[in-house]
Every structure is written in structure tokens, then in C-alpha cells.
Amino acid sequence: MENAIVMKNVCKEFKILNRHEGLKGSIRDLFSRDYKTIEAVKDVSLEIARGEIIGYLGPNGAGKSTTIKMMTGVLEPTSGEILVNGLVPYKERKKNSEHIGVVFGQRSQLWWSLPLIESFKLLRDIYMVPQKDYEEMLELYRSLVDIEPILHKPVRQMSLGQRTLSDILAAFLHNPPIVFLDEPTIGLDVSMKDKIRSLIAGLNEQKNTTVILTTHDMGDVDALCKRIVIIDEGKKIYDNDIEHLKSYFGSYRTLRMRLADDTWEERLIDESREDVMDVIMKKQKEQKIKDIQLQEISTEEVIKKIYEGGNRS
């Protein structure tokens, strides 16, 4: 089957003015032609199949948003090829936008002063959704989340959680084959995050929507994504499923030992270099161990290790 998104050797450079310090520098900048080039995305290739949920991760400033903007057609790649739904997004932005949905964490596409249902109706007409499909979609929404309390509430009176939920529903309304979610759970409480995750999972399952999810919350990744792509400094450094990620630096596990004085001692063990049993035995020769726990390394810890430069050599 044809892929939802194909990226081939995509690069994106920005030219920015070198700013100088101080008043003198500011005046100099007025006439300056001193540009420097920043490579935001370097040679990224990616294929995303229909119906996948991809976790697109990377530290702040790694080039995630730039990639998303290129996929939506708002940015033009400096070199390389992108095909989204078989279209070149920046050349056919209007057509491309009929087949994608977007949620950018802290911005809303909803009509601020109107009740949510009016935004839905408006989007239905803007995307030319047939009435029957629209009603089916609302039915599906009702089966996944409790939308009645927010449906007639003006968006400006909503809590952040309700607004994010509404924005996600709005992005799926025209049943696009691809939806981009840029940090959808930012700033939300635990129970709202959970609601939003199950909503995304539900919509993906029911409509076979491809979802590109960028987030800093590993809970989102663990709950939703089978495959993750990590980029750092504009380069793709990881692209595989989440199980492989855990063994990315060798197989780490955390060993916790409760000692005689009831304190816990924690050690991160690389099983490819030392054996857990050896460590325990060595310790036991020194002092008494009352209890042992062995923990898998969490996704969060692996990601943290990657971001902190495990792979920058």
C-alpha cells in the first residue's frame, strides 16, 4: 500500500541576520548584509505508512516543528522531496490541507467567542463535509468522549483541557487521512492527558488515521506509539519501534537494593558489561541486603540519555 508520507533526503536551511550587541551593533544591523545559514533539518528521510501513530521526538529546537511545517506545506524544503498523500505539500498547499488535520499545542483554530458546535459547523462547511459524514463523526465523538458538556460552551470559557480536546476533535472532523498533533498534551492534568490519549487511540483505530505526534511527554509515547522517530540537531538519530529503544544503549536495568539500615541503593546496570547477579553477590559480601527490586529502564530515561548527547559523537 502507498505510504501516507514519504520524505527523501529533506534539508531545510534558514538565513538569519547576524545581530550585534549594544546600541552601536543595532545601528550596524540596519545596514548589515551579514547573514548566517542555519541548518534546521539535515538530510532526513522517512516513510510513514497509513494508519500508523508515529511519535516524533527530539529536544527543544531539534527541528521537529520545522519538519511538521514542511509536511503541512507552510515551509518549503531547501532540498529533498516530500510527498504527503501523494502531493507535494508546499506546491499544493490548499489541496494538501483538505487531507490533513493539525493541532498546534498552544494555539487554537476554533472561533474564540462562539460555542464549539458553531466552530464544528463552520469547519464542516469550509471542508465541504457532507452532512451525513458530519453526523456520523459526531456520533463517533460521542462514543469516545463525553462532548455534551462542552458542545454548547463558548471556546473562550473553556479550560485548557477542554479546549485542547475540542481542537483535536476539530482536526479530525473532516476525516483527514493524516493528522499532525504538535504537543497536544502540553500543560494538561493527568486525567485529561489520559482522556486525550484514549481519544487519539480511538480515532486512529476507528478511522485508520495516520497520526504524527510530537511531544515531550513519554506517557503519550508509551500509550500511543509503536514506532518512534527521534531527531536531534536536525538529524534523524533513531527510527524504530519502542521496544528496540530500550536496548539502544545496551540493555540497561535499574537494580534497587534495600540495605540493613532500610535505605534503598540504586544502580543502573548495563547487562552487556556486568551481570546483575554478580553485583548483588558482591554487595552481599559487604553487607546484608534485605530486599531487591529489578526495574526495566523507562522510556523517559532512555530518551533523556539520548537528548543529553549519547549519540553526538
Add this chain to the structure above:
Amino acid sequence: MNMRRHLALTRAGIMESLQYRLSTAVTLFANLIYLVLVYFLWKAIYDSAGTDVVNGMTFTDTMIYLILATALFNFLEMFVVWDMSRSIQSGKIILDLLKPMKFREYTFWSYSGGHVIQFVLTFIPTFIVVMIVTHGAINMGVNLLYFIVATIFALIVNFNMEMIVATICLYTESTWGINIVKETVVLLLSGASIPLAFFPEAMRKIVDYLPFRAVYDIPLTILLQKDGTDTIKGVLPMYGLQLAWIVILTICGTLFWKHAVRKITVNGG
């Protein structure tokens, strides 16, 4: 052309404007104060002139013209420049660019509902008050129909000028100064603050062919049946001027906007 998208945007605009009832009341009140000022200013001008008719306009003519110009100004006023600079700063413009419509079209129709409301809530009441106070100085005939057509053209010309200024602001990244300059130029050269009849002859000749006149002066001239616009023969050249500017400004505005969007897409805004 399928109007479903456009009418949906108009409908939403109407509903949004109705959320801000108080602001309409405040606008009407501010107008009242402004018009009192205009009244005394022009009264002084006519008193010092010593004649009843100045530049072919009586005091009543001038007042009607200026009152309706103010009402028309409230009705035609757009905030494309402010809104756009805000949505660029917040990054919200991305969401507007990702609507499956041409950006200019989307913007125009998003504002259309507000214009409908302003027309009903500020222009029509002002018009009725003028009618009552002047005991029917305005002819109620086919000129009203001509006027409405001219107003729709005026709306499009005005939108185009707003879009072009908004696009300039995309490049300069500062809005305030440019917008103030634009507003002043439009108010002066369009006849919104001084009737064009009062302009010196040489200047008048130039102003007559500029697009600003198409926004306020032409609809008002047609409404008041001045300058031979009491027959369709006199109206048509006015429409011609408006349409010519619509075509010119639409073409320039579209090309300019395309260039600006390319700049955003290449350099990330």
C-alpha cells in the same frame, strides 16, 4: 462557484459580532461626540465664509456628507492589518494558511459578517436620523440601489488596500506606524474627513483618480446625487473607476501576497 464556504464564514462573522453588543453602543456614542465637533467646526467655517454656499455645497450638504461618511467609515473599517500582525506574532497564521481556501478569500469572507452587522447597527440608524433631521434632504429612489452597489465595490477596494498594507507589514515586521500612515492618507484623500469638493483644483484632479476616493466619496456622491450622478449615465463612470481599481488592486495584492507567502515559506517568517 460554490458559496457554501463563504456564506458559512459570513454567518460565523455575524454571530461573532453580535457577541460584542456593547462595543457597537460605544461606537455610536463616540460618533456622536465626533459629529458635535464636526458640526461646530464647519459651522465656524461657513460663518466666516460669509456666503451660504461654499464650493458648491451648502452647510446642510456638508453636514450630511460628513455624518454619512463617518457612518460609512464605521461600517467599512477593517482590522486586517492589526489582526494579521497579531496572528503572525502568535504564529496562529499557520492555522489560517492551512485552511483549504485561498488566504485572501478566507480573510475577506471572515470579515464579511462583521460588515453586515455594522451596516445594520451603525449605518442604517445614522441614515434614518439624518433623514428625520433634514426632513428628507436625501432622495429615496433608485439612488439607494446605486449606493448599495457602490458600497459593495467600496468594501472590496478597501479590503484590497488593507491587504496590501498588511502584506507590507509582513516584510517590515512592525505595524503601528505604517497603519497610522495608511489610515491618515485614506481618511484625508477619500473624503471621509473633508469633502473632496473643498480640495484645491489641482489636487482635486489627482485625488479624483486615486483609489481612496472609491471608498467613501463615490458612494456618498451617488447617494446624495451630486456631480451629475442623478442619472445612470453619471453613475456608470463612478462604477467604472471603482471597478478599475478593484481589478488593479486585486491583481497587485494577489501577486504581492504570493511573494510574501513565498518569503514566509522559504524563511519561516
